[in-house]
Amino acid sequence: MDLNALRNANPDHWSKASAIRALTLDAVAAANSGHSGMPMGMADVATVLFEKHLKFDAANPLWPDRDRFILSAGHGSMLLYSLLHLTGYEQFPIEELKNFRQLGARTAGHPENFLADAIETTTGPLGQGIANSVGFAMAEEMLRAQYGKKVVDHFTYVIAGDGCLMEGVSQEAITLAGRHQLAKLIVMWDNNNITIDGPVSLSDNTDQVSRFEAAGWHVIEIDGHNPGEIDAALTEAKKSDKPSMIACKTHIALGHAAQDTSKGHGALTDADQLIAAKEAYGWAAGPFEVPAEVKSAWEEIGQRGAAERRDWEERFDAMSKSKRETFNRTLALEAPKKLSATIKAFKKQMSETAPKLATRASSEKVLEVLNPILPETVGGSADLTGSNNTRTGDLGVFDVDNRAGRYVYWGIREHGMAAAMNGMALHGGIRPYGGTFMCFTDYARPAMRLAALMEVPTVFVMTHDSIGLGEDGPTHQPVEHLAISRATPNTWVFRPADTIETAEAWELALTSRKTPSVLSLTRQGVPTVRHEHKNNNLTEKGAYVLAEATGKRQVILIATGSEVSVALAAREQLQAEGIGTRVVSMPCMELFAAQDEAYRKRVLPSGAVRVGVEAGVRQGWDQWLLGERGKYGKADFVGMDRFGASAPAEELFEKFDITAENVAATAKALL
Amino acid sequence: MDLNALRNANPDHWSKASAIRALTLDAVAAANSGHSGMPMGMADVATVLFEKHLKFDAANPLWPDRDRFILSAGHGSMLLYSLLHLTGYEQFPIEELKNFRQLGARTAGHPENFLADAIETTTGPLGQGIANSVGFAMAEEMLRAQYGKKVVDHFTYVIAGDGCLMEGVSQEAITLAGRHQLAKLIVMWDNNNITIDGPVSLSDNTDQVSRFEAAGWHVIEIDGHNPGEIDAALTEAKKSDKPSMIACKTHIALGHAAQDTSKGHGALTDADQLIAAKEAYGWAAGPFEVPAEVKSAWEEIGQRGAAERRDWEERFDAMSKSKRETFNRTLALEAPKKLSATIKAFKKQMSETAPKLATRASSEKVLEVLNPILPETVGGSADLTGSNNTRTGDLGVFDVDNRAGRYVYWGIREHGMAAAMNGMALHGGIRPYGGTFMCFTDYARPAMRLAALMEVPTVFVMTHDSIGLGEDGPTHQPVEHLAISRATPNTWVFRPADTIETAEAWELALTSRKTPSVLSLTRQGVPTVRHEHKNNNLTEKGAYVLAEATGKRQVILIATGSEVSVALAAREQLQAEGIGTRVVSMPCMELFAAQDEAYRKRVLPSGAVRVGVEAGVRQGWDQWLLGERGKYGKADFVGMDRFGASAPAEELFEKFDITAENVAATAKALL
Structure with a gap:
C-alpha cells in the first residue's frame, strides 16, 4: 500500500x-x-x-x-x-x-x-x-x-x-x-x-x-x-x-x-x-x-x-403520556404494576382447579394472561411452536408486513434465536423469550452463556426436559442439561413442578433485570402439587416445604419439576410405614442458594436423611444432599447416570428406576 | 400429485x-x-x-x-x-x-x-x-x-x-x-x-x-x-x-x-x-x-x-501384510504396540528434566512422539493452531493436492470441526483430535455430546482452560466448562497437572475405544509435579496421592491441572506449621469414580479435612469433598463462583483468591 x-x-x-x-x-x-x-x-x-x-x-x-x-x-x-x-x-x-x-x-x-x-x-x-x-x-x-x-x-x-x-x-x-x-x-x-x-x-x-x-x-x-x-x-x-x-x-x-x-x-x-x-x-x-x-x-x-x-427529545415529549410511560418503563426493565396481581389471581384459580397439565402447557396458560399486560414481551420458538407452547393468540406474527407482530418464527436456528434474543434485550424495550427442546440448549449454549455474562434477562423456554419426552430417544432427552445451565454463573434455572410454580417462575423471569432464566418444562402431564393458595411467590426463595412430615421427621425428599409428584407419592408410601417424610420442592437452586442460612436450615434441617429426585444427573445436587462445608447428612440421589433411551415415557421412568417405590426404598436404605 | x-x-x-x-x-x-x-x-x-x-x-x-x-x-x-x-x-x-x-x-x-x-x-x-x-x-x-x-x-x-x-x-x-x-x-x-x-x-x-x-x-x-x-x-x-x-x-x-x-x-x-x-x-x-x-x-x-x-477382499488380501495389519488395527481402534513403551520413555525423560511448561505445550511434546507411531491420528484446530499446539511437524497438511496430509485447518468452525471429527471416527481408520479454547466447548457442545452418546473416541484438545489465560477476559475464560464436560455421560475429562500427566492423558485418550476425551490444558506455564518416574499410568485411576502428609494427616488437598502446584505450595505452608497435609492430584474424575471403593478410600481416607482446588465452579466437586452417600468430612472448595475478568493471569489468581495462601487458610479454618 x-x-x-x-x-x-x-x-x-x-x-x-x-x-x-x-x-x-x-x-x-x-x-x-x-x-x-x-x-x-x-x-x-x-x-x-x-x-x-x-x-x-x-x-x-x-x-x-x-x-x-x-x-x-x-x-x-x-x-x-x-x-x-x-x-x-x-x-x-x-x-x-x-x-x-x-x-x-x-x-x-x-x-x-x-x-x-x-x-x-x-x-x-x-x-x-x-x-x-x-x-x-x-x-x-x-x-x-x-x-x-x-x-x-x-x-x-x-x-x-x-x-x-x-x-x-x-x-x-x-x-x-x-x-x-x-x-x-x-x-x-x-x-x-x-x-x-x-x-x-x-x-x-x-x-x-x-x-x-x-x-x-x-x-x-x-x-x-x-x-x-x-x-x-x-x-x-x-x-x-x-x-x-x-x-x-x-x-x-x-x-x-x-x-x-x-x-x-x-x-x-x-x-x-x-x-x-x-x-x-x-x-x-x-x-x-x-x-x-x-x-x-x-x-x-x-x-x-x-x-x-434534542430534537428527538422534543418529539418524544410530544408523545402521549401513556406511550412515554410504557417506553420508559420497558426500557428500564420495570414490570407493569398489574403483573403481580395477575399472577396472584392466576395462581388462586389454579390452586382451586388443580389441573393436570404438562408444565409446557402451564407455561402457555401463564403467557396467555401475561402477554396481554406486557407489551414488551416478544415470543418465539426454533420451529417448535406447538411443542414449546410459546405462542399466545394475541401476539401477532412478526413479519415484513407486520412489524408490530410479537411472535417470531425463528426457524431451526436455536443458536441464532438465542443470540438474537440477547440482541433484543440489549437493545432495550423488549423482553424476549424463545423456546426449543431442553436438549438443544446445546445448540444455543454460546448465546445462553453470554446472556448470563452480559446480564440480560433473556428467557429460554426449554421444554421436553427429561426422559419424560419418551420415544424421541437419547438424542432428544436431556440428562446433563440442568447441570449445565446451573453450572453457569448468573443464570436462574427454573424447574417448576406444576402450573402454580410455572406461574411463579414466569413472574421471576419477567421481573429479572440482570439475570437470564431457563425454564425447564415437561412434555408430559404432571398433577398440581400446590393445592393451598399462597399470595407469596414461593419459588422466589428457590425451595420450600411442600409437604411436612407427619410424626417424627426422618426423611427429607427434595425434588424438582416432574419428580415432585414422584416424591409426594414416595412420601405416601413412607408415611404409610410410619416414616415421617418431608417433601421439599426446589424449583430454583440458585435462588435457594441466595437465601440466608437460617431459611435454608429451616427448609433443610439436619437430623433426617435426604434423597434428591430429579430425572437428570446428580452433579449439582450434593450441596443440598450432603450440606455445605461438611455439615453432616446421610443422603442419596435418584436420577440419571447415563443417556436415556427410545421408548414410551412411563417405561423409561421404570427402566431408569425413577419411581416412588425406588425413592422410598432409597430413603429407607439410609435409615 | x-x-x-x-x-x-x-x-x-x-x-x-x-x-x-x-x-x-x-x-x-x-x-x-x-x-x-x-x-x-x-x-x-x-x-x-x-x-x-x-x-x-x-x-x-x-x-x-x-x-x-x-x-x-x-x-x-x-x-x-x-x-x-x-x-x-x-x-x-x-x-x-x-x-x-x-x-x-x-x-x-x-x-x-x-x-x-x-x-x-x-x-x-x-x-x-x-x-x-x-x-x-x-x-x-x-x-x-x-x-x-x-x-x-x-x-x-x-x-x-x-x-x-x-x-x-x-x-x-x-x-x-x-x-x-x-x-x-x-x-x-x-x-x-x-x-x-x-x-x-x-x-x-x-x-x-x-x-x-x-x-x-x-x-x-x-x-x-x-x-x-x-x-x-x-x-x-x-x-x-x-x-x-x-x-x-x-x-x-x-x-x-x-x-x-x-x-x-x-x-x-x-x-x-x-x-x-x-x-x-x-x-x-x-x-x-x-x-x-x-x-x-x-x-x-x-x-x-x-x-x-468379494472382489474388494481379493484386492485387500493383495496388499502388503503390514498395510493390511495397519488397516485392520486402526479400524479396530487398537493401539500400536509401541504406544505404551513410547509413553513410558517420554515420561521417564520428563521426570528427569522436569520442564516448566504450559500443558498445551506439553501436549505438543507428547504429540511429537506419538503422531509418528500412530498413522491413524489426524490433528487439527479451529484456527488456533499456534495456541492449541495441535500441529506437529510430520503430519503434513490435508489439502486438495495432499490428501495424505494429517493436519486439518478447520477454520473458525468449532462445531463443524467437532462434528466432522465424529464423522472421521465413525468412518473408521482414523483417530481424530482437534483443538479450540476450552471456553468454546460451548460452540462444539452439540457434537461433543454426540461423541459421548455415539461412543466414539474423539479427542477434544481444549486449551486456555481457566482465568489463567489472562487478558482475553471473561468471554474467553472457562469457568463452568469443566463441570459441563463432566456432567456429560461417557466423557473423560482430563485436566493434567504437568507434562507427565499430559502424556498419561493422551495415552488413555488414544487407547479409548468407546469414550471421547476432553483434554483441558493451560495456556500458562506450570511446573512438573511428578519428579519420581512411574511406569504405571497413574492418571488411569483418575486420582492418586501426589504428596503424602508428613506427620499426622490432618488435611487432604485435592486439585487438578494448574492448581496442583497451588495445592503443593499450600501444603508447604501447612506442613511448615506442623499440619500434616496430603495432596491428591485428580486429573480425571470419571476414571476415579470408576475405581473400586477400596482404592478411592485409600486416596481419600476419612479423618482429615478436605479442600478442593480448581479454577472453575464447585459443581461436581462435592462428591469428592463431602463423600458419597453422606460419608462425613469437613470440606471446602477454592475456585470460581462467577465469571472472570480481563487482566494479566497472575493478578486474576490473586483477585479470585486461588492462591496457596487462601488454600492453606481455608484448610486451617476447617480444623
Whole structure:
C-alpha cells in the first residue's frame, strides 16, 4: 500500500484514522497483548461511519434512538475504545486506553457491555455480534411499529470479520435478517483475507458476496481504505430495502511490517516496528497523544448528534403520556404494576382447579394472561411452536408486513434465536423469550452463556426436559442439561413442578433485570402439587416445604419439576410405614442458594436423611444432599447416570428406576 | 400429485418405493409416534440410490469400502429402517419395525449408531449428519491416499432436510466440503418446503442453490419423485470434481391427506387416512406385509454388492501384510504396540528434566512422539493452531493436492470441526483430535455430546482452560466448562497437572475405544509435579496421592491441572506449621469414580479435612469433598463462583483468591 497516496488524497480523514491506528498500537504495546491488526485495517471504515453516518451523541451514550454500533469482531476492541475516547465519551478518558486489558479497566480484552454505557454488547466469541445485531434490528422494527418513526428510527451497524462469517451462527443470523428484510441492518465485512492460522484460503474459499445475496441481502464491494467508496456504500446501504453487507477489502495491520500477515492479527508490540508504522502514517505524536486539531475534529464528530438528540427529545415529549410511560418503563426493565396481581389471581384459580397439565402447557396458560399486560414481551420458538407452547393468540406474527407482530418464527436456528434474543434485550424495550427442546440448549449454549455474562434477562423456554419426552430417544432427552445451565454463573434455572410454580417462575423471569432464566418444562402431564393458595411467590426463595412430615421427621425428599409428584407419592408410601417424610420442592437452586442460612436450615434441617429426585444427573445436587462445608447428612440421589433411551415415557421412568417405590426404598436404605 | 401417473410411468420403482411408504405408515401407527412425512417424501430418491448407486452388501454391513449412507434428517428414521429391512439386513427383521420406538428395539426414534451395524451415525439433532458426513468424506480421502484406490474408494451419501440446512453447523460443513473439494460427498436435499411450524417461508427464504454454489458445490435440481431424474442426477454427481448437492423437489407425506402440510411432518396415525394413502399407492398388502415379489426385488438390491465386495477382499488380501495389519488395527481402534513403551520413555525423560511448561505445550511434546507411531491420528484446530499446539511437524497438511496430509485447518468452525471429527471416527481408520479454547466447548457442545452418546473416541484438545489465560477476559475464560464436560455421560475429562500427566492423558485418550476425551490444558506455564518416574499410568485411576502428609494427616488437598502446584505450595505452608497435609492430584474424575471403593478410600481416607482446588465452579466437586452417600468430612472448595475478568493471569489468581495462601487458610479454618 502506498500510504502517502492515501494520506494525500484525504489528509483530514487520514489523520483521524491514524489516531485510531496509533492509539491501538500504543495500547497493545502497553498491555503487551491484544489484537492490533483489525483496528488498523478497519480504521478507515470506522472513521467514515462515525464521521458521516452513525447517529450518536457522545454526551448521551444511552440516547434510546441512537444508531447501534456492534463490533462483532470483538478482538479488535481497540477500534471501539479508540473511537469512544476520540469522540469524547466521558467513560473513556485516555487513562482507560493506557490501562487496556488491566484489572478494573473498562477497556477489557474484549468489549464487555456491562463495563460501559457505550458498549452495546459483549463480543469476542465469534459470530455472536452479528447474531445479536439481528435482534437489535428486529427490536428497532418492532418498537418503530409501536411508537412511530418519530421516536424510533435508527440503524444497526456491524463490523464483522472472517471469523464471524465462518461461524455457523452467522448463517442463522444472515438468513433471519434476509427473511425479515431487516433493511436497517448494515454489516461491514472486514475482508482482509487473514485468519490466525494464515490466509483465509487455508480453510475457506466461500464466495461471501453470493452467499449473502442467496440469503436476500444487498451487497456492495468496496476498497475499505477509500473514504469516498466507504461513504457512498454506506449511503447506498441505508437506502436499500434489504439488509446490506458491505464487503470492505482491507489490509490487516495497514502500514505495519506485519501488514497482510497472520502475525498482524495479533499483538504488534515490537518497538521499532511500532515507530516505523507511525512514521509511515506521518504520525509524530508521542504514545497515547493525539494532536489537538485531530482530537477536536473527533470531538466535533462526537457532538454531531447532539442537536438531533434534542430534537428527538422534543418529539418524544410530544408523545402521549401513556406511550412515554410504557417506553420508559420497558426500557428500564420495570414490570407493569398489574403483573403481580395477575399472577396472584392466576395462581388462586389454579390452586382451586388443580389441573393436570404438562408444565409446557402451564407455561402457555401463564403467557396467555401475561402477554396481554406486557407489551414488551416478544415470543418465539426454533420451529417448535406447538411443542414449546410459546405462542399466545394475541401476539401477532412478526413479519415484513407486520412489524408490530410479537411472535417470531425463528426457524431451526436455536443458536441464532438465542443470540438474537440477547440482541433484543440489549437493545432495550423488549423482553424476549424463545423456546426449543431442553436438549438443544446445546445448540444455543454460546448465546445462553453470554446472556448470563452480559446480564440480560433473556428467557429460554426449554421444554421436553427429561426422559419424560419418551420415544424421541437419547438424542432428544436431556440428562446433563440442568447441570449445565446451573453450572453457569448468573443464570436462574427454573424447574417448576406444576402450573402454580410455572406461574411463579414466569413472574421471576419477567421481573429479572440482570439475570437470564431457563425454564425447564415437561412434555408430559404432571398433577398440581400446590393445592393451598399462597399470595407469596414461593419459588422466589428457590425451595420450600411442600409437604411436612407427619410424626417424627426422618426423611427429607427434595425434588424438582416432574419428580415432585414422584416424591409426594414416595412420601405416601413412607408415611404409610410410619416414616415421617418431608417433601421439599426446589424449583430454583440458585435462588435457594441466595437465601440466608437460617431459611435454608429451616427448609433443610439436619437430623433426617435426604434423597434428591430429579430425572437428570446428580452433579449439582450434593450441596443440598450432603450440606455445605461438611455439615453432616446421610443422603442419596435418584436420577440419571447415563443417556436415556427410545421408548414410551412411563417405561423409561421404570427402566431408569425413577419411581416412588425406588425413592422410598432409597430413603429407607439410609435409615 | 397424480400418483397413478407416477406409478404407471415406473411400476417396478413405484412398488419398491411404496414398500417404504407403507412400512413407514405401519410403524408410526403402531408406535403412535414418529415422523411419517419425510420417509414418504424421500422414498423415491432413496429407492433409486439404493437400487442403482449405493455400494453395499446387506450381508456385510461393516464392509470397510461400502458407500456410507447418512440420514441427516434423522427424525425420518423409518426411511432408514425400511431400507435396512427390505434389503435384508439381518439385524432388521420385520419384528424390529413392528417395535419401532419401543424399549430395547434397534428401531429407536432416531437412528442410533450403537444399536445396529448398518447405522453409520446417530442423527436427530439437526445438522449433525451433514456435518459428520464431511468427516466421513475426509476420512475416505485420507485413507484412499494411504491405501490406494483399490482398497478405499467409496462415496458418502447424505439425505438432509430443511432443518439440517437452517442449522448454522451446516454452513460450517458445506464450506469445509467446498474448500476441500470433497467430490465424493453427495447431499440429497429433501426440498419439501415444510417445517414443523409451517411452510419454510415462515422462517426462511434462502436460495439454497446459490448458497451451495457460493460454497463451491456442484448443484443439480430435480423432481424428487422422478426416478429417471434421480438416477441421472446421482450419475452426474458422482462424476463431479466438487461435492454435489441434489435439490430434490418433493412432496412431504406423498399421497396422504396430510401431503404438503406441516401436519405431514409428524406422526400420521389416523387409520382411515392410512388406508386411503395405501390405496392411493395401489398397495394392497396388510400391515407390515410386503408382497413377495417386491421383497425379493429389494433383497436382490441388498445382494447387488456381494460380488463387488468379494472382489474388494481379493484386492485387500493383495496388499502388503503390514498395510493390511495397519488397516485392520486402526479400524479396530487398537493401539500400536509401541504406544505404551513410547509413553513410558517420554515420561521417564520428563521426570528427569522436569520442564516448566504450559500443558498445551506439553501436549505438543507428547504429540511429537506419538503422531509418528500412530498413522491413524489426524490433528487439527479451529484456527488456533499456534495456541492449541495441535500441529506437529510430520503430519503434513490435508489439502486438495495432499490428501495424505494429517493436519486439518478447520477454520473458525468449532462445531463443524467437532462434528466432522465424529464423522472421521465413525468412518473408521482414523483417530481424530482437534483443538479450540476450552471456553468454546460451548460452540462444539452439540457434537461433543454426540461423541459421548455415539461412543466414539474423539479427542477434544481444549486449551486456555481457566482465568489463567489472562487478558482475553471473561468471554474467553472457562469457568463452568469443566463441570459441563463432566456432567456429560461417557466423557473423560482430563485436566493434567504437568507434562507427565499430559502424556498419561493422551495415552488413555488414544487407547479409548468407546469414550471421547476432553483434554483441558493451560495456556500458562506450570511446573512438573511428578519428579519420581512411574511406569504405571497413574492418571488411569483418575486420582492418586501426589504428596503424602508428613506427620499426622490432618488435611487432604485435592486439585487438578494448574492448581496442583497451588495445592503443593499450600501444603508447604501447612506442613511448615506442623499440619500434616496430603495432596491428591485428580486429573480425571470419571476414571476415579470408576475405581473400586477400596482404592478411592485409600486416596481419600476419612479423618482429615478436605479442600478442593480448581479454577472453575464447585459443581461436581462435592462428591469428592463431602463423600458419597453422606460419608462425613469437613470440606471446602477454592475456585470460581462467577465469571472472570480481563487482566494479566497472575493478578486474576490473586483477585479470585486461588492462591496457596487462601488454600492453606481455608484448610486451617476447617480444623
